[in-house]
Amino acid sequence: DAGVTQSPTHLIKTRGQQVTLRCSPKSGHDTVSWYQQALGQGPQFIFQYYEEEERQRGNFPDRFSGHQFPNYSSELNVNALLLGDSALYLCASSLELAGYTDTQYFGPGTRLTVL
Amino acid sequence: AQSVSQHNHHVILSEAASLELGCNYSYGGTVNLFWYVQYPGQHLQLLLKYFSGDPLVKGIKGFEAEFIKSKFSFNLRKPSVQWSDTAEYFCAVIEVDTGRRALTFGSGTRLQVQP
Numbered sequence A: 001d002a003g004v005t006q007s008p009t010h011l012i013k014t015r016g017q018q019v020t021l022r023c024s025p026k027s028g029h030d031t032v033s034w035y036q037q038a039l040g041q042g043p044q045f046i047f048q049y050y051e052e053e054e055r056q057r058g059n060f061p062d063r064f065s066g067h068q069f070p071n072y073s074s075e076l077n078v079n080a081l082l083l084g085d086s087a088l089y090l091c092a093s094s095l096e097l098a099g100y101t102d103t104q105y106f107g108p109g110t111r112l113t114v115l
Numbered sequence B: 001a002q003s004v005s006q007h008n009h010h011v012i013l014s015e016a017a018s019l020e021l022g023c024n025y026s027y028g029g030t031v032n033l034f035w036y037v038q039y040p041g042q043h044l045q046l047l048l049k050y051f052s053g054d055p056l057v058k059g060i061k062g063f064e065a066e067f068i069k070s071k072f073s074f075n076l077r078k079p080s081v082q083w084s085d086t087a088e089y090f091c092a093v094i095e096v097d098t099g100r101r102a103l104t105f106g107s108g109t110r111l112q113v114q115p
Helices: none
Strands: A005-007 A010-013 A019-024 A031-037 A044-050 A053-057 A064-068 A074-078 A087-094 A110-114 B010-014 B019-021 B031-038 B045-050 B056-058 B064-068 B073-078 B087-095 B109-114
Touching: A005 A087, A010 A019, A019 A087, A019 A110, A031 A074, A044 A064, A074 A087, B010 B019, B019 B109, B031 B064, B031 B073, B045 B056, B045 B064, B045 B073, B073 B087
Parallel strands: A010 A110, B010 B109
Antiparallel strands: A005 A019, A019 A074, A031 A044, A031 A087, A044 A053, A064 A074, A087 A110, B019 B073, B031 B045, B031 B087, B056 B064, B064 B073, B087 B109
């Protein structure tokens, strides 16, 4: 049973560019959440996708957007990259239960470096 | 906004020593609580979780945590650490009764176990 997978592993971009990160959830999961983890910090919630819609969003600008596909996989897009966007981007998958999200399981992350 | 505090940023122990890592959260309503661990070069893994019931929760690798509602705490313990427990430990909380789906993480505790 494959866990959460993310691609690519590493990415180097320059300021102003755009980036797309990808995530495949754990088998049987229908919900994908994205987190940003800066060096030495805990992960910060970006947004969550369920039924192909953004359901909740953290305190991130509109430059951060996403998408969920019918097979539950998801993409995170970041436009107009800033140096401060350099971080580890984590995808977490979970199963939506009656009114709440069950335990979130994390992928290995994509390390984004913005030069 | 919800906050999670991990007061010990860096802990150094010798093998066989006992471990207790502190975690306090601010939300006064119903919460689900988690401890995640990030071993060097690996992704975030679930160590244990509390949803309801017995406030003393047992997880993998001999770890346990105790939920004390009156103190807003969920401290992680292990009676005898091993060198392989060297990792970063994150406490995380979800507010259940607000409908929020986002995990709020603490800033993490780096545990170094010396052989």
